[in-house]
Amino acid sequence: MNILKKIILFISKQYTSIGGQAVIEGVMMRSPNAFVVAVRKPDGKIRLRRDQWYGLSQKFPFMKKPFLRGVIMLLEAMANGIVSLNYSANIAMDEEQKEKALKKGKTEEEYEAEKKKAEKIDWATFFTIATSLAFGMGLFVFVPHAATEGLNQVFTLNWNLDGFMFHFVDGVIKACIFILYIWIIGFIPDIRRVFQYHGAEHKSISTFEAGEELIVENARKYPTLHPRCGTSFIFFVLFISIIIFSVLFTVITVGEGLPTIPKHIVAVLVKIACMFPVAGIAYEIIKFAGKNAGNPLCKALSFPGMMLQKLTTKEPDDTQLEIALASIKAVLFLEEKYKLKETDKKVLTLEEIDIENLAAIENTNTSLKDFLE
Incomplete structure (x- = not known):
């Protein structure tokens, strides 16, 4: 690494604005x-799907505002993730899927058309996002809340819905469910390979951030952990939600006058509604920690999320x-060749190439x- 790059890293203490996600075999x-x-x-070759990126915040600058940008980033990441997963699944299992489709009477043209459709962001993608969000909210909002109330009733703990303890325990159960969920799926061979690609993604970004040539020999030595990881983001969401909900429900009255079950349903709906603002706050914290990585406080904030990455x-x-x-x-290569940073026009069309x-x-x-971010 030359002196200029070292100075830039030292002064800025920032990470690259490039980020990624592990997909199936990619x-x-x-x-x-x-x-x-x-x-x-x-067949061992590498398939590259390359395209220009236009984010919502590029089209609507107000979406770059602090706290709002975190929510937008989360939604974009989910949409991109689903498209990428669909694409990678099609490539990794193309021959097998194609053979099945042909046996069902479809033509090659019909198969290719369906494959392309699955790789686009359309209403089906948004439906998948909505379904994923519903599953996530159910598992990480409804289930912990119900479990907390179950403990409350079984052991006569007298935790009130407007009290600190109820929502603190709710948050702890939520965190335990998440960690257990990640730990269990890590035993599935296909998921374990995705986790390996996740580690590879972090190593490649660290290699770039260190200013080294992007070759396997250089990337090997870097850790599989990285401060700006989605796993760390989820940790911050969980941690912040524990604090906010534990305080919020002590200062506001939820479902006043309602019977017990409807009152708890209202409380769960309030928590779900608050998850996007919580995500916005979590994004700002992780962004701040990334910009001030050398700060002892930021190191402390990043540490639990980094440890959680040992599972993912x-x-x-x-x-x-x-x-x-x-x-x-x-x-x-795309950024430099097409000077994408200097244009607000579409200068690159989606293309797929195979390389050795x-x-x-x-x-x-x-x-x-x-x-630099």
Whole structure:
């Protein structure tokens, strides 16, 4: 790493604005203006899905406002994640799915059309997001609340709905359910491979942030953990929700005059409504911690989320590292070649290419200073 890059890192104490997500046999990577999914095909080649990225905040600048931007980021990440997962599943299992479709009487053209449709953000995507949110809210909002009230009734603990203790215990149960859920699914072989790609994604980003060449040999040495991770974000959401709900319900009266069950239903609905503001607050905290990584307080704030990542990341092998590095290299290539930072027009259309290996992607002159948050 040259002296200039070291100075930039030291002064800014920031991380790159490039982020990603592990998918099935691949990694999605998104820069401020480019979007790439790299997937290992069954024949060993790397499939790259490359496109220009237009976020909602680019179209509507007011969405960049603090606290609101976190909510927008969460929704965009979910939409991109679903599209990327659908795409990676299609590539990783293409031959098998194609064979099944043909046996059912579909033509190759019909199969390809259906595959392309599944990779687009449409109403089906939003339905999937809504379903995922409903499942998440049910598991991490309704179930902990119901479990807390169950404990309250069984052991006659006299926890009031407008008291601190009820919502504190609710939050602790919520955190335990989340950790247990992640721990259990980590034993599923396919999920474990996704967790390996998650680790590879972090290693590739750390390699870029260190100013090193994006090759497997350089990426190996970096940890699978990273401060700006979705797992850390979820931890902050859980932690902040415990604080906010424990205080909020002591100062406001929820469902006054209602019978017990409707009163609890109203309380759950209030919690669900508050989750997006909570996500906005969590985003600002994790962004602040990222910008001030050397600060002891920020290190302390980041530590629990980093430890939680030990459940959601696993050590990748070299082939998985190659995929993650291909994804970030492709993003950097698009940013530089098409000068995406300098235009507000659509200059790149969605394209898919197959490459033999990481070396097939052209190196760029871009560096961390071009993508500091």
